[in-house]
Each structure stands twice: as C-alpha cells, then as structure tokens.
Amino acid sequence: MAPDLRNCSICGRLYSYKGRDVCSKCLEKEDDEYAIVRHYVRDHPGASIAEVSMETGVDEDKILQFLRDGRLISRGLSYTTNCERCGKTIAGGKYCDICLKDLGAQLNSVIPTRRKPEPEVKSWGKSKERMHIREGEEE
Ligand SMILES: [Zn+2]
Ligand SMILES: [Zn+2]
Known part of the structure; x- marks a missing residue:
C-alpha cells in the first residue's frame, strides 16, 4: 500500500500522513x-x-x-471571553481592565460616602401658624 503523502499544513513539506495533518x-x-x-x-x-x-x-x-x-x-x-460590562474581548475574568478600574472606583466612592436617608424634618411653616384658628376667640 502506497504511503498517503500529504503536504504539511504548517511547513508545506510533503510527508506520509499518519493521522495528523502536520509532518x-x-x-x-x-x-x-x-x-x-x-x-x-x-x-x-x-x-x-x-x-x-x-x-x-x-x-x-x-x-x-x-x-x-x-x-x-x-x-x-x-x-478568551467578553467583558460583562462593555463586551470587550478579554483574556479572562468577568470584566476588562478599564471596567475593573471603573467598578473599583465606583465601589470606593459610593460605599464610604453613602448617606443615611435624612430624617424628615417636620417644620410647620409660619403661614400655617397664622392660619390656625383658636376656638372661642370669635366675636
Ligand atoms: Zn511540517
Ligand atoms: Zn469592560
């Protein structure tokens, strides 16, 4: 049986095929x-x-x-995968370097300065006080 001669897919040299397409x-x-x-x-x-x-x-x-x-x-x-935030091709992980930096900066700036909701200040306006009608003062 004649050898199965093929061209190597890498160097192009003629070689006898043995199951792989490279010499x-x-x-x-x-x-x-x-x-x-x-x-x-x-x-x-x-x-x-x-x-x-x-x-x-x-x-x-x-x-x-x-x-x-x-x-x-x-x-x-x-x-290789895609950044979950901007879709850029990255070598690994979830986010690209830029987004990681962005996210890191956001975390740093958001969490420590996060303010508690201010208590609702109940202030009665002066105009309201004037409108108050005291009973028994009517003539
Ligand atoms: Zn070769
Ligand atoms: Zn990104």
Whole structure:
C-alpha cells in the first residue's frame, strides 16, 4: 500500500500522513510547544491564554488549537471571553481592565460616602401658624 503523502499544513513539506495533518518535524516542534504550555499551565492553573503565550513564547493560536484538540484541559486555562460590562474581548475574568478600574472606583466612592436617608424634618411653616384658628376667640 502506497504511503498517503500529504503536504504539511504548517511547513508545506510533503510527508506520509499518519493521522495528523502536520509532518513529523512540525509535530515534534508542536509537541515541544505543547509540553512547554502544559508545564506552564500545570504550574499556573487558571492562567489566561495571553499570559501563557507571553510566558512560554508559544502563539496564542497554537494554545487555542491545543484547547480545541482537547490536548489541554480548558479548566486549567481560561478561554478568551467578553467583558460583562462593555463586551470587550478579554483574556479572562468577568470584566476588562478599564471596567475593573471603573467598578473599583465606583465601589470606593459610593460605599464610604453613602448617606443615611435624612430624617424628615417636620417644620410647620409660619403661614400655617397664622392660619390656625383658636376656638372661642370669635366675636
Ligand atoms: Zn511540517
Ligand atoms: Zn469592560
């Protein structure tokens, strides 16, 4: 049976297909990168893709691919998500940096200065007093 020759999806080299669409050379490189990423994620659970990419030097796309392939467990690595407040794409968490700062500032300014509702002051206007009719004073 003739070998199933294909072009590597990364380097374009002709190689004999063995279940993955990259050649053995690129697969080896990918495995190296995967090992680095896996190692980092193991030591830094919950790290964002951007952070892992920056620390390991592996492309974010590559890391995403590891996640999509199921080689990395997404629980240990947070997917890119959207800020719950402004919808900006963020690497992880609920809010983007700007909104976090905004929310933090709001919390700081709102909570300590929050005033108790002022007691309702019952003041009788002078005009009302004048209108008072005392009984028995009528002529
Ligand atoms: Zn290749
Ligand atoms: Zn935001």
